[in-house]
Amino acid sequence: MLDGKATDKPMFTAADAERPEHARQDHPKVxxxxxxxxxxxxxxxxxxxxxxxxxxxxxxxxxxxxxxxxxxxxxxxxxxxxxxxxxxxxxxxxxxxxxxxxxxxxxxxxxxxxxxxxxxxxxxxxxxxxxxxxxxxxxxxxxxxxxxxxxxxxxxxxxxxxxxxxxxxxxxxxxxxxxxxxxxxxxxxxxxxxxxxxFDRTTYIDALARSVERSYGALDTKPDMLVCSYHGVPQRYLMEGDPYHCQCQKTTRLLKERLGWDDTQIKTTFQSRFGPEEWLQPYTVEEVARLAERGIKNIAVCAPAFSSDCIETLEEINEEIRESFEEAGGEKFTYIPCLNDDxxxxxxxxxxxxxxxxxxx
CATH class of the missing domain: 3.40.50.1400 (Rossmann fold)
Structure with missing residues (x-):
């Protein structure tokens, strides 16, 4: 249904409406x-x-x-x-x-x-x-x-x-x-x-893990690192009580546990910084370059904060962030799609x- 042909026709119309029992004739239909x-x-x-x-x-x-x-x-x-x-x-x-x-x-x-x-x-x-x-x-x-x-x-x-x-x-x-x-x-x-x-529901984490396993299974060589890239927010939002940062970190931890991995195989980062102030770190675009410079040449990136692929995943991750990794010496970059309508x-x-x-x- 991702070919744009899915329809969204109204299931109910005004013809379903009826005047309530015992109501006057001028009562609107409900x-x-x-x-x-x-x-x-x-x-x-x-x-x-x-x-x-x-x-x-x-x-x-x-x-x-x-x-x-x-x-x-x-x-x-x-x-x-x-x-x-x-x-x-x-x-x-x-x-x-x-x-x-x-x-x-x-x-x-x-x-x-x-x-x-x-x-x-x-x-x-x-x-x-x-x-x-x-x-x-x-x-x-x-x-x-x-x-x-x-x-x-x-x-x-x-x-x-x-x-x-x-x-x-x-x-x-x-x-x-x-x-x-x-x-x-x-x-x-x-x-x-x-x-x-x-974010912490077993069925959601399992769907996320299965998408990673499916993507890894289709590759000739298993990536050295899975980067979980979440949309960023200003750092001060965390200090003001927004739970987003903590929930992102827990999502990565639960995914890691479901996959049976250790901390060397998965990392949390944040993308889409806007404006001059400090945002949640590490920034994805900078972190993937650091990974390449450290000799980690084969990475995969997923976006657990997005329920659907969009400009931040299809363009920012799969184009801008990929380019940052490759320019720093990275060799193989795999983007794992969002869960979408899986x-x-x-x-x-x-x-x-x-x-x-x-x-x-």
Whole structure:
């Protein structure tokens, strides 16, 4: 389903709605009560042209969960020099990975496929009582539009599921914020739950380990080191109480234990640094170069913080970070794809959903 052909047709329409029993003739029709599961991913621009990129980057970089500088200082800088130049470089990066057949980014293609597979799995388990949709924190389809759609289709309970294994204020929290903003606009507000991080679940770690084992099994020579590259955040976020760093470290430890490895075979690093301040270290782009200089010439890199391959994995890891390793003398670089719509991943996500629907269905 990664060829862009997965469909996302509404399962319920206004024709399902009926006037409540004993209600007056002028009473509005009400759809049958259902439960909604709303998956949330980071987002994607609608295209890689300048204006699509500018709209997307403006929304993303204006989020105070992502960039928490004073808007009096940050917004003139963002709307001026940054958004005059960055859409060109970011657009070129997106163009290099774009799914031209589907006219969308790989993140969109993969998220659609994950949604279709989870919808099929949950429909088999619960029937038509559960509605499964996806939204994006930035870009389209927006969280607000999907919450509104679910309410119109009778979802009186909504389980909101940010697709981030580890919690971070700049990912999980901002996705939840947007969900709550959408609920604030509802006349008939549904009961709601948000899904906690799932980085330490056995099924998730097992799916991650199996992807590593599968990739290693296809290679002629086993890599000397597996680099687990997580998206970075400023170091001060850790000092202010964000648990992301600790959850990333635990993910790597659990993966190492599941694989039966020792500390010499696996390493945690952080990528995607932005701005002048110190971020979580070691930085992936620098660490892979150090590994090559130390004589570790064959490495693999995976991205356990991403549920779907995206610009940070397909372009940053598989192009920029690979280049840093090879320029420092590295010889063999293997990128291990994200779990995407792999069946083991879908089963792990289904387990999380079913557990969090407990008491509702």
């Amino acid at each position: 759809p049958p009560a259902r439960i909604g599961v709303l998956l949330a991913n980071l987002g994607t621009p609608d295209g890689y042209d300048y204006w699509s990129m500018r709209r997307y980057l403006s929304e993303f970089l204006s989020d105070k969960r992502v960039i928490d500088y004073s808007p009096l200082i940050w917004q003139p800088l963002l709307q001026g020099v940054i958004l005059s130049k960055r859409p060109f470089s970011s657009g070129a990066a997106y163009k290099s990975i774009w799914n031209e057949d589907a006219g969308e980014s790989p993140l969109m293609t993969i998220t659609k496929s994950q949604t279709v597979k989870l919808r099929e799995a949950l429909n088999q388990r619960f029937g038509d009582d559960v509605r499964v949709e996806f939204c994006m924190r930035y870009g389209n389809p927006s969280t607000m539009s999907k919450v509104d759609q679910m309410i119109r289709e009778g979802c009186q309970k909504i389980l909101f599921f940010p697709l981030y294994p580890q919690y971070a204020g700049a990912t999980t929290a901002t996705a939840n914020d947007q969900f709550f903003r959408a609920l604030m606009k509802a006349k008939w507000q549904p009961a709601s739950r948000t899904v906690p991080p799932y 069946d083991a991943h879908i089963a792990a996500l289904e387990e999380v959903i079913v557990e969090n629907l407990s008491g509702w269905i």
